[in-house]
Amino acid sequence: MKKILCLAFSLFLGILFCIPRARALENGLALTPPMGWNSWNRFACNVSEDLVKSAADALVTSGMKDAGYEYVVIDDCWQVSRDAAGNIVVDPKNFPNGIKPLADYVHSKGLKFGIYSDAGTKTCAGRPGGRGHEYQDALQYAAWGVDYLKYDWCNTGTQNAPASYATMRDALKAAGRPIVFSLCEWGSNKPWLWARDVGNLWRTTGDISDCWDCKKDQLSWTQILDLQVGIESYAGPGHWNDPDMLEVGNGGMTAAEYRSHFSLWCMLAAPLMAGNDLAHMTPEILEILTNKEVIAVDQDPLGLEGRRVRKTGDSEVWAKQMKDGSRAVVLLNRGASDAEISVSWEDLGYPAHLSATVRGLWAHKDLGKFTSSFSTKVPSHGVAMLRVTP
Numbered sequence: 001m002k003k004i005l006c007l008a009f010s011l012f013l014g015i016l017f018c019i020p021r022a023r024a025l026e027n028g029l030a031l032t033p034p035m036g037w038n039s040w041n042r043f044a045c046n047v048s049e050d051l052v053k054s055a056a057d058a059l060v061t062s063g064m065k066d067a068g069y070e071y072v073v074i075d076d077c078w079q080v081s082r083d084a085a086g087n088i089v090v091d092p093k094n095f096p097n098g099i100k101p102l103a104d105y106v107h108s109k110g111l112k113f114g115i116y117s118d119a120g121t122k123t124c125a126g127r128p129g130g131r132g133h134e135y136q137d138a139l140q141y142a143a144w145g146v147d148y149l150k151y152d153w154c155n156t157g158t159q160n161a162p163a164s165y166a167t168m169r170d171a172l173k174a175a176g177r178p179i180v181f182s183l184c185e186w187g188s189n190k191p192w193l194w195a196r197d198v199g200n201l202w203r204t205t206g207d208i209s210d211c212w213d214c215k216k217d218q219l220s221w222t223q224i225l226d227l228q229v230g231i232e233s234y235a236g237p238g239h240w241n242d243p244d245m246l247e248v249g250n251g252g253m254t255a256a257e258y259r260s261h262f263s264l265w266c267m268l269a270a271p272l273m274a275g276n277d278l279a280h281m282t283p284e285i286l287e288i289l290t291n292k293e294v295i296a297v298d299q300d301p302l303g304l305e306g307r308r309v310r311k312t313g314d315s316e317v318w319a320k321q322m323k324d325g326s327r328a329v330v331l332l333n334r335g336a337s338d339a340e341i342s343v344s345w346e347d348l349g350y351p352a353h354l355s356a357t358v359r360g361l362w363a364h365k366d367l368g369k370f371t372s373s374f375s376t377k378v379p380s381h382g383v384a385m386l387r388v389t390p
Contacts, residue, residue: 025181025196025199027173027179027200028238029179029180030237030238031237031301031303032237032300032301033201033272033298034071034148034180034182034200034201034271035068035070035071035298035299036071036073036111036148036272037064037273037275038073038075038114038274038275039051039052039074039075040076040245041245041246041276042275042276042277043277044076044077045076045125047076047078047094048094049094049095049102052102053102054278055072055278056072056105056111057109057279058279059111060110063286064278064286064290065109065111067289067292067295068292068295069272069274069289070111070112071114071148071273072112073113073150073273074114074116076125077123077127078091078099078116079123080092080127081128082128082133087136088128089128099144099146104145107145112147113144113145113146113147114149114150115146115150116149116150116151117129117149117150117152118131118151118152118154119151119152119159119161119164119165119168119185120156121155121156122155123152123154123155124154124155129155130168131156131159131164134167134171135174137171138168138171138175138179139171141175142175145177146179147180148179149172149179149182150184151181151182151183151184151199152184152185153186161185161189161191162194162195165195166198169198180200181198181200182202183195183203184202184203184242186207187205187227191203192231192234192235192241195239196239200238200240201239201240201241201271202239202241203242204224204227204243206219207219208224208245208247209221210252212381213334214252221264222334224243224244225243225264227243228241228305229308232305235268235269235305236303237301240271241268241270242271243268243270245273245274245275246261246262246265246272246273246275246289247261247275248261248274248276248289249281249285250276254381255284255285255288257382258288259362259383260332260383262288262289262294263294263330264330266294266295266298267297267298267318267320268306269300269305269320272295291362293361293387297361297387300320300322300328302321304321305320306318306319306328306330307320310343315332315333315334315339316330316331316332317329317341319347325390326387326389327348327349328385329343329387329388330385330386331343331378331383331384331386332378332383333378333379333380333381333382333383338377340375340377342373343373343374343388344373345388353372354371354390355370356370356390358386358387359387359389360385374388
């Protein structure tokens, strides 16, 4: 519902005027968290026309498109310079046919096409950024057929984040093509407080690393998970907290740990941007990425982000309210050995006397009817993901 701005005037008779005031960003996009693939986590700067085409092909043939993945996004390093008129120049070696034919190819697969730039003078890889060229670039992206823009925050100096991103928001709107706007400023300026009016999704932390709980320059997914606690209320249809792209399948974790990573991202109503080599996935990784019952939790149209409702040592309970009144639940075991973890109906906002069906979303089977609570053994670094339906 649009906010109403009422302006009172006391001229003569005194009249109360009420006029509708829309949020600055109402582009009708990303009403559920975006799903797709991004080149960075697996390939970094090793991007090319052939790689992107291969990813688009694999999204379709693997069944990922049928599971809901639709965006194919080139991250950094597709651009090399600007010409005399300031137009962005595409790498002629790796993208010999330019971007428009590549976008057309992605579209021909029934998919959508995304690209990357930066709010600063240079991208994180030192390529030309968008500062001072926002309207020019937005028109070019629209002409190419871009459907999704990831906008980074490197080399920004003393720039003001809300103002910088608002400039690109306005440029995209002026370009006249519906383009999902993904803000990637790493949570540095608490974007959840202001980015709802600017973009469709915003990064909440620094970059993710492919590990369970490693100590690297980048964050492990479990460290990122902890940083989501307390900002759940800022997410919703059209505007999402983004804990970064998926690492599922990149080799740094076990299958159980990848299932945990994927389960919690779905509980967070996070954008699901796969970051692995789609053309060379194992069946186990594909099964994780295409579990439709788990994905349905992420894509629930109510758009509520899940919350951690209980933490006891290494055992955690996460819950997410669904549109049909059921609850999605993840029992997470961070410990080094198997653990019995229980969830009470009161953790979920249900009365204790309620009878509810519990379904295991990884096992794809109903586990029975229970009253008051449910308990199960959860493997080390693993999850039990459930749907509890009264």
